Amino acid sequence: MAEKVTVEKFLEMSEHRPVVDVRSPSEFAHARIPSAINIPLFDDSERAKVGTAYNHEGKTAAVLLGLEIVGPKLAGFAKSALSAGSDELMVHCWRGGMRSSSMAWLFETVGLRCFLLEGGYKAYRSHVIEGFAEPVKAVILGGLTGCGKTDILHALEKAGEQVLDLEGLACHRGSAFGTLGQETQPSNEYFENILFDKFRKMDKSKPVWIEDESRNVGKVCVPQALWDQMQAAPMVRIETGRETRIKRLMRDYACFPVSDIEASISKIEKRLGREKCAEAKEACRSGDLEKAAGICLSYYDKFYSSSLARRGAGNGCAVVEMDGLDVEGRIGELIDCGRSFYGIS
Numbered sequence: 001m002a003e004k005v006t007v008e009k010f011l012e013m014s015e016h017r018p019v020v021d022v023r024s025p026s027e028f029a030h031a032r033i034p035s036a037i038n039i040p041l042f043d044d045s046e047r048a049k050v051g052t053a054y055n056h057e058g059k060t061a062a063v064l065l066g067l068e069i070v071g072p073k074l075a076g077f078a079k080s081a082l083s084a085g086s087d088e089l090m091v092h093c094w095r096g097g098m099r100s101s102s103m104a105w106l107f108e109t110v111g112l113r114c115f116l117l118e119g120g121y122k123a124y125r126s127h128v129i130e131g132f133a134e135p136v137k138a139v140i141l142g143g144l145t146g147c148g149k150t151d152i153l154h155a156l157e158k159a160g161e162q163v164l165d166l167e168g169l170a171c172h173r174g175s176a177f178g179t180l181g182q183e184t185q186p187s188n189e190y191f192e193n194i195l196f197d198k199f200r201k202m203d204k205s206k207p208v209w210i211e212d213e214s215r216n217v218g219k220v221c222v223p224q225a226l227w228d229q230m231q232a233a234p235m236v237r238i239e240t241g242r243e244t245r246i247k248r249l250m251r252d253y254a255c256f257p258v259s260d261i262e263a264s265i266s267k268i269e270k271r272l273g274r275e276k277c278a279e280a281k282e283a284c285r286s287g288d289l290e291k292a293a294g295i296c297l298s299y300y301d302k303f304y305s306s307s308l309a310r311r312g313a314g315n316g317c318a319v320v321e322m323d324g325l326d327v328e329g330r331i332g333e334l335i336d337c338g339r340s341f342y343g344i345s
Contacts, residue, residue, distance in 0.1 A: 002091065002104035002114040007127040010090055010117045011200070018084040020091045022103045023121065027094070031189035033124060034197045039080045041070060041099045063098075074106060081107045088113045096120035125189070128196045132225035136204050139338040140230060142212035142308065143238030145175070145300040146245025146293075148327050149211045152238065155331045161338070162208045169194050172218030174211075175300070176267035179218065180256045191220040199226070207338040214307075234316030234341040236334055237308075241323050242297065248325060249293045258284050265296065272299045316341050 005013065019036040021028050024047045028038040042050060046069050054062035070077075081089060081103075089112055093099035096119050104114035117124065141149050150167060157163040171185045172178040179185075186194065202208055210230055215222050222230070253261065262281045269277040276295055283291040318337040322330050339345065 002101070002108060002116045004096070004116045004118045006118055007123050010092070010115065010124075013115060014090045017088045017090050017115075018086050020081065020084065020089050020103070020107075021121070022091060022093050022099050027121075031187050031193055033092070033121070034194050037084060039077055039103065041077075041093075041103055042066070070102075077103065077106055078110045081112055082110060087111065088115070090115050090117065092117035092120050092124070094120050095122050128192055129223065129225070131196055131200060132223045132229075134199075134204060136199070136202070136226075136229055137207045137342045138229050138233035139207045139209050139341060140212050140233050140235040141209055141238070141334075142235045143240065144245065144304055145297060146248045147238040147240035148248055148322065148325070149238065151248075151325075151327045152322075152331070152334065153209060153211055155328045156209050156334065158328075159331050159335065161335060162202050162206060164195070164198060164208055164210045166195070166211060166213050166217055166222065169198070170217040170220045172220070174213055174217050177253060177261070177264040180253060180260060180264065185218050185220060188220045192223055195223070195226075207342060207344070209338065232315060234318075236318050236320060236337045239319055239321045242294075244323050244325065245297065246290055246293050249297075250290060251325070253293075254289050261289070261292070265292070268296070268299060271303070272296070 014033070014035070019033050021032050021036040021038050022041045023038070024040050024042055024044050025038060026044045028036075028040070032038070050062050050066050050069070053065045089104075089107060091100050091104045091107070091114050093103075096117055100116050100120065104116055107114050119126075141152060143149055150165075150173075153163050153165055157165075167174050167178075169186075170191055171182045173180070173182065185191070210233075212235065213222065213230075215227050262284050265272070265277060265280050265284070272280070272295070276299075280292040280295040283289070283295070318340075320330060320334060320337065
C-alpha cells in the first residue's frame with residue numbers, strides 16, 4: 001500500500017525519484033511541480049464527464065463511469081510508470097484522493113513502490129505561497145536600464161553566488177521590450193512554482209542576489225511575501241555611462257525586426273509622449289536604432305529614478321561604478337558588498 005507523506009517530505013524525496021502527476025493534461029499544462037511527468041488518469045473530456053456524473057448521479061455512478069473509461073488504458077498507464085526510470089515514484093493528484101490512490105495501486109501491482117502527496121497538489125500550492133515568507137538575506141541589484149544587471153547576475157551565479165533570476169524564470173525582460181526573443185511566459189501559478197523550486201533549495205544563511213524589478217514581470221507577479229522582503233533588502237546599485245548603456249541595448253535588441261521594436265515603443269507612448277514616440281519609431285525606420293534607444297532611455301531613466309526614490313532610505317545601499325560591456329572583472333567587489341550588508345566575511 002502506498003505511503004502518504006507530507007509536502008516537505010514529498011519534495012525532499014522527489015530530489016531522487018520521479019514525480020508523477022496524474023491530473024488531467026490541462027491541469028498539468030497550466031501549472032505543476034517542476035520536473036513532474038504527466039500520466040493522466042483521465043483526459044480533459046473524460047474528467048468533465050466523470051465530474052458531471054458525480055454532480056448529477058452521485059459518487060457510485062461516477063466511479064463506475066471512471067472504471068469504464070480507464071479499464072482499457074490500465075496497461076498503458078503501467079508501462080508509462082515503468083518507463084519513468086525508477087522503482088520508486090512520487091505520485092499526486094489535486095487533493096490526494098481517488099485519482100492518485102488508484103494510480104498508485106496500479107503502479108504497485110507491477111512492482112513499483114509509490115509515495116502519495118498528502119493533500120495533493122492543493123497542499124503543495126499552499127506550501128509554495130507560505131514558503132516565500134521564510135527570511136532570506138536578499139541583496140537587490142539595481143541600476144538604470146542598460147547597466148548590465150542581467151549580465152551581472154549571470155556572472156555572480158557563475159562565481160558561485162546564489163541568484164534568483166526573476167526575468168529568466170518569467171521569460172520576460174521586465175519592460176515594454178520584455179517579450180523580444182523570449183519564450184511564452186509561464187502561467188502566474190507555474191512561475192511561482194519554479195521560483196519556489198529555486199528559493200527552497202537556497203542556503204538562507206548566505207546572500208541571495210535579486211535584480212531590482214517591478215512586482216509585475218510581464219504578465220506574472222512576484223509573490224507578495226518575497227516582494228516584501230525585496231523592498232526591505234539592501235541594494236547594490238550599478239552606475240554605468242549612458243554610452244555604454246546604449247551599446248548594451250544595441251547588442252541585446254538591435255537584432256530583432258524593426259517592426260517588433262516599433263511595436264514595443266508603442267506600448268510606452270502615453271508615458272513617452274506622442275511626439276517622442278513618433279520620433280523614436282521614425283529613427284527605427286531610418287535605421288538609427290541608437291537614437292531610438294536614447295529616446296527610450298530618457299523615459300526609463302526617469303521612471304527608475306522615481307522608483308528608486310520610493311525605496312526605504314534605511315535599507316542600505318552601495319554604489320559600484322561599472323563601465324564597459326565586460327562585467328566579470330568587478331564581480332568580486334560586488335560579492336564583497338553583498339556580504340558586508342549581513343556581516344559576512
